[in-house]
Amino acid sequence: MRQMWRPLLLGAGLLLPVTGFASVADRALEWAFPPPGEQPVRGTEVHSLPGSALQLTWAQVHTRSHVPDWYPAGHPAAPEAVLVNRDAKEYACGYCHLATGQGRPENAGIAGLPRAYILEQVAAFRDGTRGGADPDFYPVEAMRGVAHAVREDDLAAAADYFSALPRTPAAKVIEASTIRRVIGTGFSYAPAPGGGTEPLGQRIIEMPEDVERFELRDPTVRYTAWVPKGSIARGQRLAARWGPSGAYACAGCHGTGYRGAGAVPPLAGKSPTGIVRQLAAFRIGARHGGQADLMRPVAAEMTAGDMIALAAFLAAQPVSAAP
Ligand code: HEC
């Protein structure tokens, strides 16, 4: 994937350094916007995944208008717009959010989101009222491009499809003070070549359990998010009584178990890095469309540490009620 982003970034005139982090207003949140990194040049050999009938070259996997559907039996029949874009220059939704809607750490899981919310958010990306906290973080700019290009009937079909899919947890959340050494790459993280460990510090490091399968856009890859020691309990306390006299307690709007209420989106089981990026975007007002006016006072006073704790706690909550 990283190979793909570079010419794109150049083409868009957004010349980013390929190593090093993009500039985000709050340096304490830089870790939430990992860089594109460098991708070794790949050959034409075919790749396969266990239990899948597909055999695809690297270039086929990374054709933005044709999504590799490795496991078609793993999701209901998808409308064309999810898997194919008739315009070869444009992305199909599933290229980034995957055919299962599971998403990836640099974008968002959209399976099981309320249909009205999906439509409202795409409209906000399109009219410019939803941006990211870091204008140099390319994935958000790409989503804005998709929102401009998508046809209304394709969007409606995609929203029907994704909203009916089951939600799945984005990552297994583990508290740690030391983690394996990592590099920021592919707008996500990977183990650093050469191994070793490093302090986690005040960051959340979310990464695929198998980087090669992540790069092959395997929707069954699982993720781990390392969060600071004590952050889950601290996040639980903050979520329960945020704001003046607890007026902004998260469940008040996001529903029992933070599983969503009406058109207000769920937070339970979301990517913790994604939660932090959104809180940062509300805080600086880069996300101000849709119903964002309800969220802006909630995020206005949040420190980076508050965001980390809230994200760690919410990401660790189950996506469905216990039976
Ligand atoms: C090029 C990659 C890419 C493609 C293709 C793409 N998206 Fe996205 N999408 C993103 C990113 C990145 C985000 C997260 C943006 C942010 O951080 O604010 C996102 C966010 C969203 C959200 C908001 C989710 C939330 O939790 O708030 C919705 C809804 C969405 N996309 C729908 C779609 C639909 C429908 C399509 C197809 C028409 C599509 N996307 C295609 C990259 C993509």
Ligand code: HEC
């Ligand atoms: C007064 C109601 C309200 C309260 C209280 C509230 N939220 Fe929200 N939140 C919303 C609404 C509405 C949205 C959707 C905003 C939009 O349309 O852009 C949202 C969106 C979000 C998102 C983005 C989700 C996504 O899928 O992109 C995050 C993250 C979030 N809220 C976190 C929190 C946290 C953490 C708390 C508690 C500290 C909280 N919210 C409290 C109403 C609320």
